[in-house]
Structure formats: C-alpha cells, structure tokens
Amino acid sequence: MVEPYCDYVDINFGCPQCIARRGNYGAFLMDNLPLVRSLVQNLSANLHVPVSCKIRIFPRLEDTLAYAKMLEEAGASLVAVHGRTRDEKDGKKFRANWDAIKAVKDALRVPVLANGDVRHMDDVKNCLEYTGADGVLSAETLLENPALFAGFRTKEWKEDGDDYGHSGLDQADLVIEYLKLCEQYPVPWRMVRSHVHKMLGGWFRVHPEVREELNKQSKLTFEWLHDMVMRLKQLGGRVPLYRKESALQTTTNGLAASNA
Ligand SMILES: Cc1cc2nc3c(=O)[nH]c(=O)nc-3n(C[C@H](O)[C@H](O)[C@H](O)COP(=O)(O)O)c2cc1C
Numbered sequence: 244m245v246e247p248y249c250d251y252v253d254i255n256f257g258c259p260q261c262i263a264r265r266g267n268y269g270a271f272l273m274d275n276l277p278l279v280r281s282l283v284q285n286l287s288a289n290l291h292v293p294v295s296c297k298i299r300i301f302p303r304l305e306d307t308l309a310y311a312k313m314l315e316e317a318g319a320s321l322v323a324v325h326g327r328t329r330d331e332k333d334g335k336k337f338r339a340n341w342d343a344i345k346a347v348k349d350a351l352r353v354p355v356l357a358n359g360d361v362r363h364m365d366d367v368k369n370c371l372e373y374t375g376a377d378g379v380l381s382a383e384t385l386l387e388n389p390a391l392f393a394g395f396r397t398k399e400w401k402e403d404g405d406d407y408g409h410s411g412l413d414q415a416d417l418v419i420e421y422l423k424l425c426e427q428y429p430v431p432w433r434m435v436r437s438h439v440h441k442m443l444g445g446w447f448r449v450h451p452e453v454r455e456e457l458n459k460q461s462k463l464t465f466e467w468l469h470d471m472v473m474r475l476k477q478l479g480g481r482v483p484l485y486r487k488e489s490a491l492q493t494t495t496n497g498l499a500a501s502n503a
Pocket of ligand 1: 256258
C-alpha cells in the first residue's frame, strides 16, 4: 500500500505502550519471534523498497543478539536499536544500554542505528564513537528542543566551564517557526497544544499563569498562540538555547535523525 510513496518501510517493533499490548504489535511481537521473522521475510521479499526494523533490547544480551541476527537473516536492510527493554518505559529513569547497541552493531553486517539518551550533539558524537553505530535516533529531547541536530541544547545540558556562543535562538523562536509550519501543513490542534507545551515547558515553569491561560482555551487559534508567545517575550525570562562552536561538525560524520 505505501510502497509507491516511500523510500523504505520501517517496521515498528519498539512500541511498549498498552495500546500495542492490546493490539499485539510493537514490542509485544518480541514474544512471537517466528511471526516477526515471517513478517520481515514476506515484506523484504515482496517489496521493491528496503525494509528496516526498529527494536528494543531483551534483558539478556544473547537474546538481543539472536533477535537482531534473525532480523538481518530475514531480510532487514537496517536495524535501529533502542537500548532499553520493553519494561523500561521511562527514559528519564532508565539509561539506554549503549553496550547492547554496540554488541548488535558488532554482530550485524547491515547498518545499525543507535537510539536512547541522545540529548545534544556531544551525545551524538559519544554514542557514535562508543557503539560504532552508523547513525543515531532521538525522540524525547526533540519534543522540547527541535533544534538539537542544528547543534543547540537546552540549559539543562549546558556544562559549566564550556564555551557557548550567543546563539540568539530560544524556545519562543522555535515555537513561532513551528506555528508557521502548522499553518502551512495542518495538524490536529491537540498535537499543536502538546508540542507548544513541550517546547515552552521551561518558560511555563517561570510563568505558570500563562500555562494556565493556555489550558483554559478550549479552542485554540494561531493568532492566540502567537499573542501568547509575544506576551511571554514581554514578561521576560527568556529560555535560550545554547550552541558549542564544535557542535555542527558531528552531523557531517554520522546520520542523525528524529524518530518520535
Ligand atoms: C511521541 C513519541 C512517540 C513514540 N512512538 C514510538 C513508536 O510508535 N514506536 C517506537 O518504537 N518507539 C516510539 N517512541 C520511542 C522513541 O522512538 C524512542 O525509541 C525512545 O523515546 C527513546 O529515545 P530517546 O531516549 O531519544 O527519547 C516514541 C517516542 C515519543 C516521544
């Protein structure tokens, strides 16, 4: 169905949410590896575009390696590994296991992408070096800071003593850019609302009354949201994004992408 419209088909074996448990898909297919094998075999044999797989790790490394090798044998052209198990849902609580990703990379011939705990460009560099992966994926951080791969980081990840240039970019600029894109490419308002909340989270902590006003709006308009951002700017408490001068070099060495 999607074949004529895309460059490759990615199979989502990574979703750990209840909805995936109920529907028996995503990471719950890890309980039925013969089915996974036949899915990948059938798709890779019958599609004219490559098939890739996004997986989570098993608690035991040998199971993860057997899983990844099976996917490669079944015809996967690329494997993206999220270095957390199906039960490690909270990314803030559980560090991603880069050792497991490295072991998968060492075991496979097809390209491997590393996923988990990529929060700024130093993580991109460290993850590529540590795991040997061919690229990285990032999700949660991009919701708050969509400029991650342009080399920007939030204050949370700014290290003392490092030299950061004055970027002139902050979360509000990104929200304005995001809203313009939404006007051009319409998306449901509930998504706009949730992205604005994520991007302005730092600012709302300083001015919770503005967050409350946003929450009270049962119906949003672009005009209202633009005004809200302007009001935040006037209130002060700018939430800047920081960029190290060396940050941009890494993108040319490794593939970096969003996978949210
Ligand atoms: C909004 C959102 C939706 C996601 N949906 C999926 C999904 O359908 N399938 C999947 O394998 N992972 C999904 N993930 C997980 C991410 O792809 C990623 O594996 C995980 O967040 C770890 O990366 P991170 O540490 O950079 O956040 C989702 C993450 C977010 C934030």
